[in-house]
Amino acid sequence: MINWLLFEQLTQAAGAPGFEGEVRKIMHTHLQKYADEVVRDRLGGIFGKKVGDKSGPTVWVAGHMDEVAFMVTQITDQGFIRFQPLGGWWSQTLLSQRVHIYTEEGKRIPGVIGSIPPHLLPLEKRKKPLEIKEMFIDIGADGKEQVAEWGVRLGDSIIPDGPFTEMEGGKRIMSKAWDNRMGCGIAIELLNTLQGETHPNVLYAGATVQEEVGLRGAATAANLIDPDVFFAVDAGPAGDTPGVKNGFGKMGKGVLIRLFDRSMVPLPSMRDFLLDVAESEQIPYQFFVSQGGTDAGRVHMANNGVPSAAVGLCSRYIHSHTSIIDKEDLEAVKAFIVAVVKRLDRTALQTIIGQ
Numbered sequence: 001m002i003n004w005l006l007f008e009q010l011t012q013a014a015g016a017p018g019f020e021g022e023v024r025k026i027m028h029t030h031l032q033k034y035a036d037e038v039v040r041d042r043l044g045g046i047f048g049k050k051v052g053d054k055s056g057p058t059v060w061v062a063g064h065m066d067e068v069a070f071m072v073t074q075i076t077d078q079g080f081i082r083f084q085p086l087g088g089w090w091s092q093t094l095l096s097q098r099v100h101i102y103t104e105e106g107k108r109i110p111g112v113i114g115s116i117p118p119h120l121l122p123l124e125k126r127k128k129p130l131e132i133k134e135m136f137i138d139i140g141a142d143g144k145e146q147v148a149e150w151g152v153r154l155g156d157s158i159i160p161d162g163p164f165t166e167m168e169g170g171k172r173i174m175s176k177a178w179d180n181r182m183g184c185g186i187a188i189e190l191l192n193t194l195q196g197e198t199h200p201n202v203l204y205a206g207a208t209v210q211e212e213v214g215l216r217g218a219a220t221a222a223n224l225i226d227p228d229v230f231f232a233v234d235a236g237p238a239g240d241t242p243g244v245k246n247g248f249g250k251m252g253k254g255v256l257i258r259l260f261d262r263s264m265v266p267l268p269s270m271r272d273f274l275l276d277v278a279e280s281e282q283i284p285y286q287f288f289v290s291q292g293g294t295d296a297g298r299v300h301m302a303n304n305g306v307p308s309a310a311v312g313l314c315s316r317y318i319h320s321h322t323s324i325i326d327k328e329d330l331e332a333v334k335a336f337i338v339a340v341v342k343r344l345d346r347t348a349l350q351t352i353i354g355q
Contacts, residue, residue: 002334020044020066050194061341112137183312230309254283269353
């Protein structure tokens, strides 16, 4: 069974790229319950180590802790906040959305991304989307001095306000940060499920940092763990909504297995291994092709090469304030990654790498 309270806690935590501390505390609390040892890299990635067979391959499973967010870059004399996106945003998703600014003192300052009413806009301006550099955040301050009094400073992180909400029918949940607190939770669920069970390898499960700004934390963590094989567990954009033609990824159709994205092409032998696991375990799956990338894109080039794959689920409206996932898809991801780890012995690894 999925621990949905864990996923609520993870998605509602603040974790802009480079500011993952709140999420890391949650990860550490849970990882230490189930792992033999908890390790960290110097950028902040955190992983639980669990030894099944110490002579088996080193298997690494990871989500990433950061979410798309913003940073304070200017405070105007009138007390408005100018900001820099952290990660990939589409400007049309932003106006009138609520946010929180997280100060160094730990305060959470509510605000809204300001939108000018149509009454005050010339007709030609209404027809053009506003660029992010033209936007501002209103936190209710009377001026620059009051913003300073409240503790907001340049460089503070800004997090979308997207509550964890079960939708009508109880099958789907909308929240901020499914990309990629989903992967963080799956790493914890994996270690928990393997309690008291055997697995033919040395497992590391946890989450990296700064994925949304260039897969940066994956590089440092790969140096720390030195894996034989890697699985990025991540959310991909659902292609089943109006306006998307021939899209990959349909909610409710099972775990995603990426065949291609701009960061990596998995080995055919890795694809075959994953398909064999899904079909033999009767886990629903679907193929996925993406123009995005995952941590697998960085890890597969580490050291002498690390056979890698990106798996996960599709989520509607990722890289916005609120996205939606299907509960059954998440359950399929958990079952799949548990089955993959249980099968990955030395023989399976040699088959994947062609030896």
